[in-house]
Amino acid sequence: MKLKICSVALLCLFFKVAAHAQTEPVYLKVGDKMPDVEIKKIMNWNRKTARISDFRGKMIVLDMWNSFCGSCIAGFPKLDSLQRRYKDKLQVLLVNPSSDNETVRSMKIVIDRMNSWSDKPFKLPIVFRDSIISRNFDFYGVPFSVWIGPDGTIVAIPKLGESIEANIDKVLAGEKINVTPRIINRPANAKRRAYQ
Numbered sequence: 484m485k486l487k488i489c490s491v492a493l494l495c496l497f498f499k500v501a502a503h504a505q506t507e508p509v510y511l512k513v514g515d516k517m518p519d520v521e522i523k524k525i526m527n528w529n530r531k532t533a534r535i536s537d538f539r540g541k542m543i544v545l546d547m548w549n550s551f552c553g554s555c556i557a558g559f560p561k562l563d564s565l566q567r568r569y570k571d572k573l574q575v576l577l578v579n580p581s582s583d584n585e586t587v588r589s590m591k592i593v594i595d596r597m598n599s600w601s602d603k604p605f606k607l608p609i610v611f612r613d614s615i616i617s618r619n620f621d622f623y624g625v626p627f628s629v630w631i632g633p634d635g636t637i638v639a640i641p642k643l644g645e646s647i648e649a650n651i652d653k654v655l656a657g658e659k660i661n662v663t664p665r666i667i668n669r670p671a672n673a674k675r676r677a678y679q
Contacts, residue, residue, distance in 0.1 A: 508618070517543070517631050519635075520535055522616065525611065527594060528608040533608075539634075541571070541633055545628065547625050548579060548625050549585060550583075550585055577608065578610045579610060581613055594609070620640070630654065638654055641663065643665070645662045
């Protein structure tokens with residue numbers, strides 16, 4: 484009788500763990516390969532779609548942002564400058580999560596604002612209302628950045644203020660970089676991610 488009770492209890496525990504594992508998303512971290520996702524909503528780009536593999540051989544910077552984030556937008560000129568300097572070795576993608584409910588109009592306002600601040604046209608591609616890339620990462624709030632090496636491996640999820648410029652050449656050379664990882668500071672009452 485005890486054996487039957489133990490067996491039933493273990494079986495219930497197994498199903499509970501299995502059900503929990505299916506509902507909890509698995510987020511990417513440093514050392515993981517970035518999946519070759521298809522990007523369907525891309526603005527300021529020479530095609531209507533792209534894949535992560537289109538940028539293989541380059542360092543990729545995924546910069547999560549929204550139009551309400553002043554510090555995100557303030558960093559765009561620097562990212563644009565780096566994109567121009569490392570044009571064949573770097574690809575910056577400005578990723579706007581779908582949960583922010585942005586409009587095409589708000590995206591165009593940002594592009595127009597960037598163009599008014601510079602004598603060169605703003606060329607960074609914007610992944611608009613993204614629900615593919617951003618769901619791979621556990622983050623709460625923007626700006627949030629992910630650096631991917633030329634082989635598709637995530638090399639850093641840096642804290643705010645870490646210098647991309649100081650690390651580009653190291654990432655491209657396949658060297659290990661020393662950056663402080665981003666710590667997710669989620670409010671105590673937040674039960675799920677703000678961006679999915």
